[in-house]
Amino acid sequence: MGASTFLRACLLCLVLSCHAYKYKTYFTRQRVDHFSFANQDTFLQRFLINDDHWDSNGGPIFFYAGNEGDITLFAENTGFMWDIAAEFRALLVFGEHRYYGVSEPYGNKSLTTPKYSGYLTSEQALADYVDLVSYLRFVIEELKPVLYMSLEGLMEGCWPPGSASSTLTSAIAASAPVRQFTDFTPCDKFGQKVTEDFAKASEACVEVIRKSWAAIDAVTAKEDGMAWLSKTWNLCKPLKDKGEVEAMKGYLMDTWTNLAMVDYPYPANFLAPLPAYPIEVVCSHLTEPGREGKALLEELFEGVTVYFNYTGQSKCLDYTEEADARLDDRGWSFQSCTEMVMPFCYDGVKDFFEPAPWDFQEVVANCRKTWGVTPRAYMAPLMYGGWTFNAASNIVFSNGLLDPWSTGGVLWNVSDSVVAVIIPEGAHHLDLRSANPADPPSVVEARRVEKAHITKWIEQFKQMQGAG
Ligand SMILES: *[C@@H]1O[C@H](CO)[C@@H](O)[C@H](O)[C@H]1NC(C)=O
Ligand SMILES: *[C@@H]1O[C@H](CO)[C@@H](O)[C@H](O)[C@H]1NC(C)=O
Ligand SMILES: *[C@@H]1O[C@H](CO)[C@@H](O)[C@H](O)[C@H]1NC(C)=O
Numbered sequence: 001m002g003a004s005t006f007l008r009a010c011l012l013c014l015v016l017s018c019h020a021y022k023y024k025t026y027f028t029r030q031r032v033d034h035f036s037f038a039n040q041d042t043f044l045q046r047f048l049i050n051d052d053h054w055d056s057n058g059g060p061i062f063f064y065a066g067n068e069g070d071i072t073l074f075a076e077n078t079g080f081m082w083d084i085a086a087e088f089r090a091l092l093v094f095g096e097h098r099y100y101g102v103s104e105p106y107g108n109k110s111l112t113t114p115k116y117s118g119y120l121t122s123e124q125a126l127a128d129y130v131d132l133v134s135y136l137r138f139v140i141e142e143l144k145p146v147l148y149m150s151l152e153g154l155m156e157g158c159w160p161p162g163s164a165s166s167t168l169t170s171a172i173a174a175s176a177p178v179r180q181f182t183d184f185t186p187c188d189k190f191g192q193k194v195t196e197d198f199a200k201a202s203e204a205c206v207e208v209i210r211k212s213w214a215a216i217d218a219v220t221a222k223e224d225g226m227a228w229l230s231k232t233w234n235l236c237k238p239l240k241d242k243g244e245v246e247a248m249k250g251y252l253m254d255t256w257t258n259l260a261m262v263d264y265p266y267p268a269n270f271l272a273p274l275p276a277y278p279i280e281v282v283c284s285h286l287t288e289p290g291r292e293g294k295a296l297l298e299e300l301f302e303g304v305t306v307y308f309n310y311t312g313q314s315k316c317l318d319y320t321e322e323a324d325a326r327l328d329d330r331g332w333s334f335q336s337c338t339e340m341v342m343p344f345c346y347d348g349v350k351d352f353f354e355p356a357p358w359d360f361q362e363v364v365a366n367c368r369k370t371w372g373v374t375p376r377a378y379m380a381p382l383m384y385g386g387w388t389f390n391a392a393s394n395i396v397f398s399n400g401l402l403d404p405w406s407t408g409g410v411l412w413n414v415s416d417s418v419v420a421v422i423i424p425e426g427a428h429h430l431d432l433r434s435a436n437p438a439d440p441p442s443v444v445e446a447r448r449v450e451k452a453h454i455t456k457w458i459e460q461f462k463q464m465q466g467a468g
Contacts, residue, residue, distance in 0.1 A: 021076050023048040023094070028135060030098070032105045032119050034127035039119075043105035045128055048075050048094040050082075055089035060458055061136065064094040065129050068329040071096035071103075077270055079434020084451060088458070091140075095132050097125050099331040114372050117334055123383065170394035170457040172450055173410075174432045178384070178397075180342040180408030182377045187343035187358040189407035191351035194260040197402055198352065201280045206352050207289030208299060209256060213249060213354035215296045220245045228294065233301050236316035251319035253353060255307045260404050261428040266438040273310050276438065282306045337367035339379040342408070393417045394460075396453050398446055400426020419453070421446045 027044040048071060053059075062081050066074060075094040085092055096103040099110055099120040106116040179185050199206050219225040220239060230238035239245055258271050259279050266276045275281050285302035308314055322329075336342060341363075346353035360377060367375050385391070389410060397410040398421040405428060413419045423431060425440035431447055 021050070021082055022052070023050045023075060023092070028132055030128050030131060034124055034131075041105065043098070043103070045098060045103045045132065046071060046096040046101060047132060048072065050085070050092040053086040053089055054091040056140070059089040059091060061133070062088070062090045062092050063129070063133055064092075065126075066095050066097040066100065068097060068100055068332040068335070070101035070328060072101070073270070077429075078432045080432045080447060080450075083435055084454075087451075088454065093132075093136065095129050098128055099334075100329065111330060111334060117371065118373075120331055120334055121339060122335075122380070170453070172396045172398065172432075172454075174398045175400065175403055175405050175409065175428045176397060177342070177405040177408035178389075178410060180405070181380045182341055182343055184381065185408045187345035188347060188350060190344050190404045191346045191353050193404040193407050194257050195351040195353075197260045197263060197279055197404075198256070198283060201283035202287070204289050205283035205286040205303075208286040208291075208296065208303070210348060210352040211289060211296060212252070212300045213348070215293055215300075216245065216249060219293055219297060229297065232294075232298060233304070234316050236318040237320060248319040249354060252304065254322065255304060256352075257404060259307060260402065263402050263427040264430065264433075265425070265440060266436050272307055274307070275310060278306060334371050334373070337363075337371050337375050338373055339376060339383070341375045341377045341380070389414045389418055394453075394457055395419075396421055396450055398423065398431050398450065400424075400428065400430050400443075402426060403428040421449050
């Protein structure tokens, strides 16, 4: 099933809250465990549908395999699908990933213990999508009018017959870090890419950030230093101990990383409301790496402000909040503690982060403590491959080279039908976003190539049907 190639498609999709998108919301009843009969529980999975442009006599289904967040956020930030729906006369379907948004198998207990959280796996999520898509095919072919009924009545006890017949599935896998797993991509590449994005703005900016970690340690080594920093940076919760200082540094790491992901050429609002090319704006404040201690940290705050207070509405800086809190991707921490083990490391020389080796044993200890689970370092590549992808077909892997996740992407043409599209000026998922006058030519071209592949796939499908 092509959806599998969306796998961990996006760590975060981005931006502009365009509320022009209209969809109907449905729920389908899913098995909590698709692979055994030990657990008979079911839950409701949310999905969104738009059929404004759909040709119900043979038009394609464009299915968005939800990732780690509320599906409505992704539906509203994947303008490309909406932009091309009319041209292809396609049905748009956005399926929510289990354990995110409102598709929680065990309500607010879902992430409390492995007894409940253990069904948060990509295999189970893909099985949800397979069932959802085959269910839709069944409904569309046999019971078309029912699609417009409210969901619960529609779904209960109504499973499609094995409908894996003459289907042909294909995928645009945007910004998919399918090679970010253990032993594929060196663990330092990600941080280097983030740093490179800031270096494009200025070397001084990189140097200010690189020096800031030691400056934070030095200033907060004394109690009055913690008080000073808490006040100067308008922290919601004053720093009281070393642990909180570390959490504060973690927030900064996330902030710089997120900025590299969402460095779009126009103002956008997904992880946070941000100006066009936000890294340039941040770096316009970080110009004096010669400063030391408190003076350096005052300067740094001007840069951080662009991220957390671009609107001018922030009352205080909450470092305990995830830098991408809007995504509500708590489940991702669980997934990275189970099968999605992605090694990251930093040396503070080739990148601007605080040096931190990849220490798998420490990761294991933290995962046991936080989630009660032990990560399996090689599980994702064992399940999905990731060495060559030459057994796959009909996939476009697209990557923007500003996106740090591109370091774990497929950047070469694997075969005639598994191809790479590179967007040198693109951040994360830029090609999936709606067309914008500020788009660089490379993303306009990427979308053209993606559309050409979609057209080809539809032709292939029609030929298959004709032959069958
Ligand atoms: C879940 O919600 C219920 C009802 O609102 C509440 O009583 C309970 O404490 C919550 N449990 C957790 C783990 O948050
Ligand atoms: C956010 O910006 C506004 C306007 O510049 C400012 O008044 C406010 O103090 C800032 N908030 C924080 C937490 O720094
Ligand atoms: C993949 O092949 C296409 C068509 O031949 C070519 O235009 C493109 O540059 C290739 N992409 C890469 C990453 O080599």
